[in-house]
Amino acid sequence: MAKKPRIAPALAVSVAMLFASCAGPTPMSTPTPLFGSTSGFIAFVSGEGRQSDLFVMKADGSDINQLTNDPGTVNYISWSPDGQWIAFVSSRDGDQDIYTIKPNGSEERLLTHDTPPANPVHGYASDENPVWSPDSQWIAFQSNRKRHSIYIMRSDGSEETRLEHQGWLNGFPSWSPDGQWIVFTSSRRGPEVELFMVRPDGTELTQLTHNSVWELQPVWSPDGQWISFNTSSEVGGDLFVIKPDGSGEREIVSAPGMVINISWSPDSQWIAYASEQDGDYEIYLVRPDGSEELQLTNNQVDDIGAVWSPDGQWIAFVSREETEGSFLPGMTIPSNIFIIRPDGSGLIQLTNSPTAKGWISWSPIAGSP
Numbered sequence: 001m002a003k004k005p006r007i008a009p010a011l012a013v014s015v016a017m018l019f020a021s022c023a024g025p026t027p028m029s030t031p032t033p034l035f036g037s038t039s040g041f042i043a044f045v046s047g048e049g050r051q052s053d054l055f056v057m058k059a060d061g062s063d064i065n066q067l068t069n070d071p072g073t074v075n076y077i078s079w080s081p082d083g084q085w086i087a088f089v090s091s092r093d094g095d096q097d098i099y100t101i102k103p104n105g106s107e108e109r110l111l112t113h114d115t116p117p118a119n120p121v122h123g124y125a126s127d128e129n130p131v132w133s134p135d136s137q138w139i140a141f142q143s144n145r146k147r148h149s150i151y152i153m154r155s156d157g158s159e160e161t162r163l164e165h166q167g168w169l170n171g172f173p174s175w176s177p178d179g180q181w182i183v184f185t186s187s188r189r190g191p192e193v194e195l196f197m198v199r200p201d202g203t204e205l206t207q208l209t210h211n212s213v214w215e216l217q218p219v220w221s222p223d224g225q226w227i228s229f230n231t232s233s234e235v236g237g238d239l240f241v242i243k244p245d246g247s248g249e250r251e252i253v254s255a256p257g258m259v260i261n262i263s264w265s266p267d268s269q270w271i272a273y274a275s276e277q278d279g280d281y282e283i284y285l286v287r288p289d290g291s292e293e294l295q296l297t298n299n300q301v302d303d304i305g306a307v308w309s310p311d312g313q314w315i316a317f318v319s320r321e322e323t324e325g326s327f328l329p330g331m332t333i334p335s336n337i338f339i340i341r342p343d344g345s346g347l348i349q350l351t352n353s354p355t356a357k358g359w360i361s362w363s364p365i366a367g368s369p
Contacts, residue, residue, distance in 0.1 A: 073090070076359065112160070182200060230260060260273065265312050273285075282297045283306050317339075317340070336350070
């Protein structure tokens with residue numbers, strides 16, 4: 001199978017955000033019944049074209065409930081660490097705004113709102129990528145209202161604060177496990193996109209990386225010892241880790257094509273990611289030191305968006321039925337959600353419908369919505 005063409009850095013940012021969405025292809029293995037071996041709930045987006053909504057199902061694929069029913073698209077979903085809320089982005093009002101909703105579909109709240117066109121370059125306001133603080137009291141997000149900036153706000157939308165505003169590309173915020181830092185990407189000090197850290201009050205800005213490639217999608221390990229990130233250049237991208245003090249930077253995956261959708265196991269012993277090194281996106285695991293790389297899926301379509309179950313026993317991902325049109329806007333590719341064991345066994349199909357799926361998020365704790 002022919003390799004996909006390389007993606008230039010500027011396009012790679014939008015591709016990374018699109019695939020953080022997780023709309024993906026179908027493994028060739030036959031789904032097997034699930035006998036109560038998983039717990040909790042999985043939130044996901046399903047729809048067609050530029051119409052999609054938020055759904056929640058049990059982690060065994062049963063009891064699928066639709067939480068939203070509005071025009072426009074839903075994306076960037078994120079479950080609060082206490083399991084009480086789901087944050088998401090909706091374009092129902094013409095721009096991209098952040099909402100929260102209870103997992104049972106009640107108490108939907110609009111947290112941000114900008115009247116389009118609020119951004120003179122893009123022509124619309126876009127508040128994206130809401131990320132919860134570990135105590136579920138704050139949400140960090142990125143917005144293009146004034147260039148591309150990082151903001152934080154209370155979980156009810158109050159006390160909104162812009163943390164920084166230099167550079168034209170600030171995004172991908174990620175909280176440290178102790179809630180004391182936010183790591184993000186920025187081009188504030190040159191043409192390249194580097195990793196920076198800042199306190200939630202905007203102080204102690206620290207640059208972590210100094211490289212000649214774009215660095216994207218930083219993700220803090222649950223134990224707080226490492227920050228993973230991927231790179232983007234004219235020839236593809238790789239997976240790196242670095243310590244929060246800027247030391248110990250090392251490349252742990254170097255392969256043809258892009259590396260996206262980085263997700264740490266709950267015990268910080270493994271990193272799941274999607275790589276197109278064999279011509280289409282497949283799900284892989286690797287140790288933080290770069291050892292024991294394991295390919296979990298192997299087929300002729302795109303498997304992306306891996307997320308771990310809270311107990312680390314399963315990995316959920318989205319599998320597309322085709323690769324053509326993967327980079328088109330909106331949800332255009334029929335796809336379904338699967339789970340698999342970290343050793344590659346036990347593949348189970350959770351959904352079975354012709355709509356596109358994406359932006360999956362596993363509830364952090366077991367319990368009923």
